[in-house]
Amino acid sequence: VKIAVCVKEVPEAGAARRIDPQTMRLDRSGEGVLNAFDANAVEAALRVKESEGESEVVVVSLGPEGALDSLRKALAMGADRAVLVSDEAAVGSDLVATSRALAAALERESADLVVFGQQSADSDGAVLWAAVAERLRLPMVSQAADLTIADGKATVKRQTEFGYDRIEAPLPAVVAVSDAINEPRYPSLKGIMGAKSKPKDVVSVADLGLGADAVGEAGSKTEVLALNDPPPRGESRKIEDDGSGAQQILDFLVAKKLI
Amino acid sequence: LSTLVFLEHHGDVLQKGPLGVLAKAASLGDLEVAGIVAGSGVAGLASVAGRHGAAKVWVADDPALEAPLPQPRVDVLAKVVREGGYDTVLFGASVLAADIAAGLAARLDAGLNWDLVELELRNGTVVGTRPALGDSVYVEVGWKGEPRIGIIRSGTFEPAESGGEPEVVQVAVELEDFSTRTTMLEQAHEEQTGPSIEDADIVVAGGRGLGGPENFALVEDLAKALGGAVAATRAVVDAGWYPYSTQVGQTGKSVSPKLYVACGISGAIQHKVGMQSSNVIVAINKDANAPIFEFSDLGVVGDLHQVVPKLTELVRARKRS
Numbered sequence: 001v002k003i004a005v006c007v008k009e010v011p012e013a014g015a016a017r018r019i020d021p022q023t024m025r026l027d028r029s030g031e032g033v034l035n036a037f038d039a040n041a042v043e044a045a046l047r048v049k050e051s052e053g054e055s056e057v058v059v060v061s062l063g064p065e066g067a068l069d070s071l072r073k074a075l076a077m078g079a080d081r082a083v084l085v086s087d088e089a090a091v092g093s094d095l096v097a098t099s100r101a102l103a104a105a106l107e108r109e110s111a112d113l114v115v116f117g118q119q120s121a122d123s124d125g126a127v128l129w130a131a132v133a134e135r136l137r138l139p140m141v142s143q144a145a146d147l148t149i150a151d152g153k154a155t156v157k158r159q160t161e162f163g164y165d166r167i168e169a170p171l172p173a174v175v176a177v178s179d180a181i182n183e184p185r186y187p188s189l190k191g192i193m194g195a196k197s198k199p200k201d202v203v204s205v206a207d208l209g210l211g212a213d214a215v216g217e218a219g220s221k222t223e224v225l226a227l228n229d230p231p232p233r234g235e236s237r238k239i240e241d242d243g244s245g246a247q248q249i250l251d252f253l254v255a256k257k258l259i
Numbered sequence: 260l261s262t263l264v265f266l267e268h269h270g271d272v273l274q275k276g277p278l279g280v281l282a283k284a285a286s287l288g289d290l291e292v293a294g295i296v297a298g299s300g301v302a303g304l305a306s307v308a309g310r311h312g313a314a315k316v317w318v319a320d321d322p323a324l325e326a327p328l329p330q331p332r333v334d335v336l337a338k339v340v341r342e343g344g345y346d347t348v349l350f351g352a353s354v355l356a357a358d359i360a361a362g363l364a365a366r367l368d369a370g371l372n373w374d375l376v377e378l379e380l381r382n383g384t385v386v387g388t389r390p391a392l393g394d395s396v397y398v399e400v401g402w403k404g405e406p407r408i409g410i411i412r413s414g415t416f417e418p419a420e421s422g423g424e425p426e427v428v429q430v431a432v433e434l435e436d437f438s439t440r441t442t443m444l445e446q447a448h449e450e451q452t453g454p455s456i457e458d459a460d461i462v463v464a465g466g467r468g469l470g471g472p473e474n475f476a477l478v479e480d481l482a483k484a485l486g487g488a489v490a491a492t493r494a495v496v497d498a499g500w501y502p503y504s505t506q507v508g509q510t511g512k513s514v515s516p517k518l519y520v521a522c523g524i525s526g527a528i529q530h531k532v533g534m535q536s537s538n539v540i541v542a543i544n545k546d547a548n549a550p551i552f553e554f555s556d557l558g559v560v561g562d563l564h565q566v567v568p569k570l571t572e573l574v575r576a577r578k579r580s
Contacts, residue, residue, distance in 0.1 A: 130361035221370030241561025246569035
């Protein structure tokens with residue numbers, strides 16, 4: 001089975017994240033890391049590989065060249081190689097533009113299974129897989145809390161607002177996993193050392209057969225108009241319980257006329 | 260402006276989220292707000308949609324749409340957007356809606372903005388507001404070209420009963436081959452017992468910080484004293500501590516009660532999306548750095564096993580007096 005995992009580099013969790021008021025884009029100049037939700041996707045792919053044998057796991061990403069550092073974590077976990085679409089023209093791509101570039105990169109791989117993580121930690125987007133599956137014209141299942149590959153089919157336990165669904169899709173298919181699906185492994189020292197020599201392919205938009213106007217702001221259909229402060233949430237208080245915590249909550253609820 | 264709203268249903272019930280979106284769309288001064296219902300045996304839902312403000316309701320009623328799967332619905336919506344000439348397509352956030360909206364965006368090469376908390380008409384075009392970076396920035400977003408596709412954050416707009424009988428248009432369902440390759444094998448949906456957490460004015464929720472299923476009694480007692488319903492996080496539902504029907508979050512219910520009391524809940528993003536529109540949020544957690552405190556009105560850093568039972572006693576005493 002050939003498995004492609006779509007991953008993203010996001011700003012480090014502890015970093016002070018900001019949107020650049022000039023470009024209206026997320027400031028990505030600081031340290032980047034592999035999106036934590038994507039580690040679940042890599043783990044899910046590795047488990048399929050381990051149960052199936054004779055499989056290849058390739059991580060596919062769109063981002064600045066520096067994102068290779070973050071892809072290395074996926075390789076250290078056990079992925080076999082990485083493909084990074086990196087191009088000045090792709091900066092500022094929205095959903096339609098990003099899905100176009102990723103779909104083109106995935107088409108070259110013709111994987112049996114394409115795996116996504118639950119969402120990106122920076123844009124809180126949780127939609128990309130559906131756009132990519134549409135462009136690849138493949139069956140798609142999201143919110144997978146369990147994934148089994150057997151007999152050329154993916155069987156998924158999917159979580160929705162109403163309970164669990166069990167859904168089956170013939171391969172090739174796109175599956176987006178929830179972070180409830182597994183506990184991602186930590187890279188071993190051997191894995192970290194081995195990742196250095198694994199193939200890392202950096203491709204341009206032109207390499208994918210796309211024009212520069214298919215991606216980036218030119219290829220995007222949404223735009224950021226302005227950045228505003230959030231509305232005030234009212235007074236917010238955090239107190240240490242010194243034994244009076246319950247009483248303080250009660251007083252608060254009474255003051256708010258909730259009791 | 261001509262707007263189409265995807266009206267998600269579950270069983271025989273149109274979901275509250277998209278009905279709220281319908282009310283908002285109608286308030287933008289659009290006389291011709293339309294809704295679309297897609298499923299099997301759903302013709303009866305058209306009049307409900309009409310009562311909630313849809314002037315026209317497209318009904319795609321077909322056995323092939325029985326299971327709540329997104330891809331066949333992309334086919335249906337793409338066709339209706341073309342036939343009806345809609346310039347704006349709106350969704351209330353849900354697992355199903357997100358997948359349909361993104362598939363539709365790729366199909367039509369249309370812009371998609373998600374997690375919107377406001378929509379307004381400005382100089383003849385639509386401007387949305389999307390909170391970003393943990394709601395620390397409110398981003399004004401627009402669309403370049405039409406149709407525009409938007410997903411509205413859960414609990415943002417309230418449904419309103421305004422309209423009368425809608426014009427009903429049947430949609431001839433034609434599906435793409437790849438859209439029909441997924442099969443629903445089983446839907447294990449628990450029937451809800453007790454009062455619905457979505458309708459409750461007060462919700463008391465428990466998370467992993469409770470330490471074990473036996474401690475849910477603390478949450479239940481407080482809920483009872485306050486006259487509220489009990490909710491849970493995905494982590495504890497996954498662990499089998501509490502029923503699925505009480506789950507709040509991205510893959511659970513979205514609630515916006517007057518009061519939400521979070522007991523031993525860290526406030527991960529998946530939980531936050533299901534309760535952030537609550538009027539007043541009170542959190543009790545022993546970890547002072549838990550994200551829940553960033554969006555609580557009152558946060559108590561302490562041991563919930565001490566604070567919660569004591570609070571229950573105080574509430575009971577006050578109600579007695």
